[in-house]
Amino acid sequence: MQPKSDIHLRNFIQQLKHDGRYLLAPAHLPSLDAEPKPLLELGIGKYDVEIKEAWQIGASRCRRS
DSSP, X not given: OOOSOOHHHHHHXXXXXXXXXXXXXXXXXXXXXXXXXXXXXXXXXXXXXXXXXXXXXXXXXXXXX
8 A cells, every 4th residue: 555645644743743742533434425523532642653664564563562
């Protein structure tokens, strides 16, 4: 799977540098033609992220908590 552009990743990184944090939250998709509804009350606040190329991550490198 190859994106046509990395614009979304670049925007995320830029916004993370600006804000210093982000929210990771699930969303509900009521139907295929509806807008996703974020469930912010279930979100997890994060302050850092490791961004790597997919080829840099092997099956043995996956962390389990």
